Amino acid sequence: MTATSPSAPDVTHSHATFAGVICGAGAGALWGLVFLAPELVRTFDPLFLTSGRYLFYGLISAAMLAPRWRHFAATVSAGEWLALMKLGFAGNILYYLLLSTAVQSGGVAMTSLVIGFLPVAVTIVGSRDKGAVSLAKLAPSLLLCAAGAVCIGWQTVAAPSQIPASARLTGLLSAIGALVSWTIYAVGNSRWLRRLDHISAHDWNFLTGVVTGAQSLVLVPLAFLIDHAHHDATEWTQLGLVSLSVAFLASIVGNALWNRMSRLLPLTLTGQMILFETLFALIYGFLWEKRLPHVLEAAAFTLVALSVVTCVGAHRSAGSRAQTVDASHPV
Incomplete structure (x- = not known):
């Protein structure tokens, strides 16, 4: 007998x-x-960073849509604008405000740990979609993900900390709030993208940016009311550069990559891809603190990586039965 080559659908699915x-x-x-x-801008209240980031995100998005604005004004329905407002607030404004508060109150490691549960939350919700890989097949991947998160959490709790208990609690609650906020966004945004046939994923991202930029204008006066500290020209310049960099790299380029990925992978596997955000956040945190990961942290990296590999394997074995859906990250 001669070996048969993989069928075209299988090869296409693998690629x-x-x-x-x-x-x-x-x-x-x-x-x-x-x-x-x-x-990087710890001297500023999280409201300043959130409003600055999404003001730039809104301006860049508006510039990208300007040549076709009349088209979108005529084709985007009132219900879709309302959905954009809700999704923009939940997935951008509220999410990043809570995440910034969590980082400044509880640190990068703790925040990364809590946000690291996003894949579990999204995958569980995605498993209910028609054609999705069952939770039974995803169980090894989810268990590895949970084990990695436990390792990071144990290390965070066991290590000595100079952060007051009240600040750690504020950070923890803020991180949990960010987790809930983004999970709501991810599910809602995914389902809107699936039923849109006249708006591309990239244009939906830019429309979200325009709406979010408009919403961020409300945060500016609130930021000045809450933050009474004096900031010199250097600090304001740093805030502007950080806000612009995050808006372009994360909200524009990062979202473009994520939307491309969302066209290729099902929601259950999309949830696992969020693990890369956690991994890189921890790596950047170690570089910022100028140290190597501890044993438990290294174990967590290994477990999370294995979680992604096993999840990919589960979807590959499912083949063309997996249903491709769209999702977009808020960050």
Whole structure:
């Protein structure tokens, strides 16, 4: 007997999975930078960083859509604008405000740990979609993910900390809030993208940016009311540069990679790709603290990587039965 070559659908599915994972890793590398941003402008209240980032995001998005604005004004329905407002607030404004507060109050490691549970939350919700890989097949991947998160959490709790208990609690609650906020966004945004046939994923991202930029204007006066500290010209310049960099790298380039990935992978595997954000956030945190990971942290990296590999394997074995859906990250 002669060996038969893989069928065209199987080869296409394998290539799409590989390309999707690469795009997911690239998006995670850029999104991990948002965990460092609050540390770079620690003298400012999180409201300033949130409003600055999304003002730039809105301006860049408006510039990209300007040549076709009349088209979108005529084709985007009132219900879709309302959805954009809700998704922009939950997935961008509220999410990053809570995440920035968590980083400044509890640190990068603790925040990364809590946000690291995003893959579990999204994968569980995604497993209910028609054609999705069952939770039974995803169980090894989810258990490895949870074990990695436990390792990071144990290390964070066991290590001596100079952060007051009240600040750690504030950071923890803020991180949990960010987790809930983004999970709501991811599910809602995914389902909107699936039923849109007249708006591309990239244009939906830019429309979200325009709406979010408009919403961020409300935060500016609130930021000045809450933050009474004096900031010199150097600090304001640093805030502007950090806000612009995060807006472009994370919200524009990172989202573009994520949207490309979302066209190639199902929601259950999309959830696992968020692990790259956690991994890169921790790596950047170690570089910022100028240290190597501890044993438990290294074990967590290994477990999380194995979680992604086993999840990819589960989807590859499912083949063309996996249903491709769209999702977009807020960061």
